[in-house]
Amino acid sequence: SQQGEEDPQALSIQEGENATMNCSYKTSINNLQWYRQNSGRGLVHLILIRSNEREKHSGRLRVTLDTSKKSSSLLITASRAADTASYFCAVQGAQKLVFGQGTRLTINP
Amino acid sequence: SQTIHQWPATLVQPVGSPLSLECTVEGTSNPNLYWYRQAAGRGLQLLFYSVGIGQISSEVPQNLSASRPQDRQFILSSKKLLLSDSGFYLCAWSNRIGTGSRPQHFGDGTRLSIL
Numbered sequence: 001s002q003q004g005e006e007d008p009q010a011l012s013i014q015e016g017e018n019a020t021m022n023c024s025y026k027t028s029i030n031n032l033q034w035y036r037q038n039s040g041r042g043l044v045h046l047i048l049i050r051s052n053e054r055e056k057h058s059g060r061l062r063v064t065l066d067t068s069k070k071s072s073s074l075l076i077t078a079s080r081a082a083d084t085a086s087y088f089c090a091v092q093g094a095q096k097l098v099f100g101q102g103t104r105l106t107i108n109p
Numbered sequence: 110s111q112t113i114h115q116w117p118a119t120l121v122q123p124v125g126s127p128l129s130l131e132c133t134v135e136g137t138s139n140p141n142l143y144w145y146r147q148a149a150g151r152g153l154q155l156l157f158y159s160v161g162i163g164q165i166s167s168e169v170p171q172n173l174s175a176s177r178p179q180d181r182q183f184i185l186s187s188k189k190l191l192l193s194d195s196g197f198y199l200c201a202w203s204n205r206i207g208t209g210s211r212p213q214h215f216g217d218g219t220r221l222s223i224l
Contacts, residue, residue, distance in 0.1 A: 040220070
Protein backbone atom coordinates (compact mmCIF):
# COMPACT_ATOMS: atom_id res chain seq x y z
CA SER A 1 0.00 0.00 0.00
CA GLN A 2 1.16 3.54 -0.68
CA GLN A 3 -0.60 4.83 2.40
CA GLY A 4 1.12 7.60 4.30
CA GLU A 5 1.47 7.13 8.03
CA GLU A 6 1.73 10.23 10.19
CA ASP A 7 3.65 10.53 13.38
CA PRO A 8 2.81 11.55 16.05
CA GLN A 9 -0.91 10.82 16.14
CA ALA A 10 -1.41 13.82 18.43
CA LEU A 11 0.73 16.83 19.25
CA SER A 12 0.07 19.59 21.78
CA ILE A 13 2.33 22.64 21.98
CA GLN A 14 2.31 26.23 23.21
CA GLU A 15 1.49 29.10 20.92
CA GLY A 16 4.62 30.46 19.30
CA GLU A 17 6.45 27.12 19.29
CA ASN A 18 7.22 25.17 16.14
CA ALA A 19 5.27 22.02 15.27
CA THR A 20 6.77 19.15 13.31
CA MET A 21 4.77 16.27 11.88
CA ASN A 22 6.20 13.32 10.01
CA CYS A 23 4.86 11.06 7.30
CA SER A 24 6.20 7.74 6.02
CA TYR A 25 5.07 5.76 3.01
CA LYS A 26 5.90 2.46 1.38
CA THR A 27 6.12 2.71 -2.40
CA SER A 28 7.34 5.05 -5.12
CA ILE A 29 5.30 8.20 -5.47
CA ASN A 30 4.64 10.97 -8.00
CA ASN A 31 4.24 13.55 -5.28
CA LEU A 32 3.29 13.95 -1.66
CA GLN A 33 0.70 16.41 -0.42
CA TRP A 34 -0.23 17.84 2.95
CA TYR A 35 -3.76 18.79 3.91
CA ARG A 36 -5.37 20.42 6.90
CA GLN A 37 -8.80 19.65 8.34
CA ASN A 38 -10.59 21.76 10.90
CA SER A 39 -13.03 19.84 13.06
CA GLY A 40 -16.15 18.86 11.14
CA ARG A 41 -14.98 20.43 7.90
CA GLY A 42 -13.51 19.34 4.60
CA LEU A 43 -9.80 19.11 3.91
CA VAL A 44 -7.83 22.07 2.65
CA HIS A 45 -4.78 21.56 0.46
CA LEU A 46 -1.66 23.11 2.00
CA ILE A 47 1.33 22.18 -0.07
CA LEU A 48 2.49 19.69 -2.70
CA ILE A 49 6.04 18.45 -3.09
CA ARG A 50 7.08 16.49 -6.16
CA SER A 51 9.22 13.39 -5.99
CA ASN A 52 12.20 15.26 -7.46
CA GLU A 53 12.00 18.06 -4.88
CA ARG A 54 13.61 17.97 -1.45
CA GLU A 55 12.16 21.01 0.28
CA LYS A 56 9.35 23.47 -0.24
CA HIS A 57 8.14 26.54 1.63
CA SER A 58 4.80 28.29 1.83
CA GLY A 59 4.48 31.07 4.39
CA ARG A 60 5.04 29.49 7.83
CA LEU A 61 5.02 25.99 6.35
CA ARG A 62 8.09 24.02 5.38
CA VAL A 63 7.87 20.58 3.86
CA THR A 64 10.76 18.21 3.25
CA LEU A 65 10.81 15.00 1.28
CA ASP A 66 13.37 12.22 1.51
CA THR A 67 12.56 9.63 -1.15
CA SER A 68 15.43 7.38 -0.05
CA LYS A 69 13.81 7.05 3.38
CA LYS A 70 10.29 7.32 1.99
CA SER A 71 9.46 10.05 4.47
CA SER A 72 8.28 13.64 4.61
CA SER A 73 7.95 16.23 7.34
CA LEU A 74 5.73 19.27 7.77
CA LEU A 75 7.04 22.09 9.93
CA ILE A 76 4.77 24.89 11.08
CA THR A 77 6.79 27.75 12.53
CA ALA A 78 5.59 30.26 15.11
CA SER A 79 2.37 28.37 15.71
CA ARG A 80 -0.92 30.15 16.38
CA ALA A 81 -4.11 29.02 18.09
CA ALA A 82 -5.77 29.03 14.65
CA ASP A 83 -3.36 26.29 13.52
CA THR A 84 -5.24 23.84 15.73
CA ALA A 85 -6.49 21.16 13.31
CA SER A 86 -5.74 17.71 11.96
CA TYR A 87 -3.00 17.43 9.36
CA PHE A 88 -2.87 14.67 6.77
CA CYS A 89 -0.24 13.60 4.32
CA ALA A 90 -1.35 11.98 1.10
CA VAL A 91 0.68 10.18 -1.54
CA GLN A 92 -0.24 10.56 -5.18
CA GLY A 93 -0.59 7.57 -7.46
CA ALA A 94 -1.82 7.56 -11.06
CA GLN A 95 -5.35 8.80 -10.37
CA LYS A 96 -5.73 8.59 -6.65
CA LEU A 97 -4.53 10.10 -3.44
CA VAL A 98 -3.98 7.77 -0.50
CA PHE A 99 -4.29 9.50 2.87
CA GLY A 100 -2.71 8.72 6.18
CA GLN A 101 -4.53 8.69 9.52
CA GLY A 102 -3.51 12.23 10.40
CA THR A 103 -1.86 14.14 13.23
CA ARG A 104 -4.13 16.02 15.60
CA LEU A 105 -2.36 19.32 16.43
CA THR A 106 -3.48 21.43 19.39
CA ILE A 107 -1.99 24.87 19.96
CA ASN A 108 -2.42 26.05 23.53
CA PRO A 109 -2.68 29.82 24.07
CA SER B 110 -13.05 30.70 -9.16
CA GLN B 111 -13.91 27.08 -8.57
CA THR B 112 -16.31 26.01 -5.85
CA ILE B 113 -17.65 22.68 -4.65
CA HIS B 114 -20.98 22.18 -2.94
CA GLN B 115 -22.10 19.21 -0.91
CA TRP B 116 -25.45 18.66 0.67
CA PRO B 117 -26.95 18.01 3.06
CA ALA B 118 -24.48 18.94 5.81
CA THR B 119 -25.99 16.46 8.24
CA LEU B 120 -28.37 13.56 7.76
CA VAL B 121 -29.96 11.08 10.13
CA GLN B 122 -31.46 8.03 8.48
CA PRO B 123 -32.99 4.75 9.71
CA VAL B 124 -31.41 1.43 8.85
CA GLY B 125 -32.77 0.11 5.57
CA SER B 126 -33.68 3.51 4.14
CA PRO B 127 -32.28 4.81 0.83
CA LEU B 128 -29.59 7.46 0.51
CA SER B 129 -28.71 10.14 -1.97
CA LEU B 130 -25.88 12.60 -1.37
CA GLU B 131 -25.14 15.18 -4.01
CA CYS B 132 -21.99 17.05 -4.93
CA THR B 133 -21.61 19.72 -7.59
CA VAL B 134 -18.58 21.64 -8.81
CA GLU B 135 -18.62 25.08 -10.41
CA GLY B 136 -16.01 27.03 -12.30
CA THR B 137 -14.18 24.14 -13.94
CA SER B 138 -14.76 21.58 -16.68
CA ASN B 139 -13.95 17.88 -16.95
CA PRO B 140 -12.86 17.48 -13.35
CA ASN B 141 -11.92 14.23 -11.69
CA LEU B 142 -14.46 13.64 -8.93
CA TYR B 143 -14.07 11.64 -5.72
CA TRP B 144 -16.15 10.33 -2.83
CA TYR B 145 -14.41 9.59 0.46
CA ARG B 146 -15.61 8.33 3.82
CA GLN B 147 -13.93 9.31 7.06
CA ALA B 148 -14.47 7.44 10.31
CA ALA B 149 -14.20 9.49 13.52
CA GLY B 150 -10.60 10.51 14.21
CA ARG B 151 -9.30 8.63 11.21
CA GLY B 152 -8.02 9.23 7.71
CA LEU B 153 -9.96 9.19 4.47
CA GLN B 154 -11.03 6.06 2.64
CA LEU B 155 -11.56 6.49 -1.08
CA LEU B 156 -14.91 5.02 -2.09
CA PHE B 157 -15.37 6.04 -5.74
CA TYR B 158 -13.71 8.21 -8.33
CA SER B 159 -14.77 9.36 -11.76
CA VAL B 160 -12.78 10.69 -14.70
CA GLY B 161 -15.84 11.51 -16.85
CA ILE B 162 -19.60 11.32 -17.27
CA GLY B 163 -20.82 7.80 -16.61
CA GLN B 164 -17.31 6.58 -15.71
CA ILE B 165 -17.15 5.32 -12.14
CA SER B 166 -14.40 3.35 -10.43
CA SER B 167 -15.18 1.63 -7.16
CA GLU B 168 -12.38 1.23 -4.67
CA VAL B 169 -13.93 -0.99 -2.02
CA PRO B 170 -16.82 -3.46 -2.06
CA GLN B 171 -19.69 -1.93 -0.20
CA ASN B 172 -23.33 -1.10 0.11
CA LEU B 173 -22.96 2.17 -1.78
CA SER B 174 -22.93 3.22 -5.42
CA ALA B 175 -21.99 6.39 -7.27
CA SER B 176 -23.18 8.04 -10.44
CA ARG B 177 -22.06 10.99 -12.54
CA PRO B 178 -25.03 12.08 -14.64
CA GLN B 179 -23.44 15.41 -15.61
CA ASP B 180 -19.87 16.61 -15.96
CA ARG B 181 -19.84 18.47 -12.64
CA GLN B 182 -22.31 16.41 -10.64
CA PHE B 183 -21.44 13.40 -8.52
CA ILE B 184 -24.02 11.44 -6.54
CA LEU B 185 -23.51 8.86 -3.81
CA SER B 186 -26.41 6.46 -3.28
CA SER B 187 -27.60 3.45 -1.41
CA LYS B 188 -30.79 1.41 -1.75
CA LYS B 189 -30.71 0.20 1.88
CA LEU B 190 -28.48 1.78 4.49
CA LEU B 191 -26.59 -0.28 7.05
CA LEU B 192 -25.41 0.80 10.49
CA SER B 193 -21.85 0.55 9.18
CA ASP B 194 -22.58 3.26 6.59
CA SER B 195 -22.44 5.92 9.30
CA GLY B 196 -19.60 8.38 8.85
CA PHE B 197 -18.42 11.64 7.39
CA TYR B 198 -18.65 11.69 3.60
CA LEU B 199 -16.50 14.03 1.61
CA CYS B 200 -16.63 14.92 -2.06
CA ALA B 201 -13.57 16.30 -3.84
CA TRP B 202 -12.48 17.37 -7.30
CA SER B 203 -9.18 17.77 -9.11
CA ASN B 204 -8.14 19.02 -12.50
CA ARG B 205 -7.95 16.37 -15.18
CA ILE B 206 -6.29 18.15 -18.06
CA GLY B 207 -2.65 17.23 -18.44
CA THR B 208 -0.58 14.88 -16.38
CA GLY B 209 1.34 15.13 -13.17
CA SER B 210 0.45 16.48 -9.81
CA ARG B 211 -3.09 17.48 -9.01
CA PRO B 212 -4.18 18.74 -5.60
CA GLN B 213 -7.71 17.83 -4.58
CA HIS B 214 -10.30 20.34 -3.41
CA PHE B 215 -12.86 19.21 -0.87
CA GLY B 216 -16.42 20.06 0.00
CA ASP B 217 -17.48 20.57 3.60
CA GLY B 218 -18.79 17.05 3.96
CA THR B 219 -21.99 15.32 5.03
CA ARG B 220 -22.27 13.83 8.51
CA LEU B 221 -24.41 10.68 8.10
CA SER B 222 -25.82 8.95 11.15
CA ILE B 223 -27.69 5.68 10.80
CA LEU B 224 -30.12 4.77 13.58
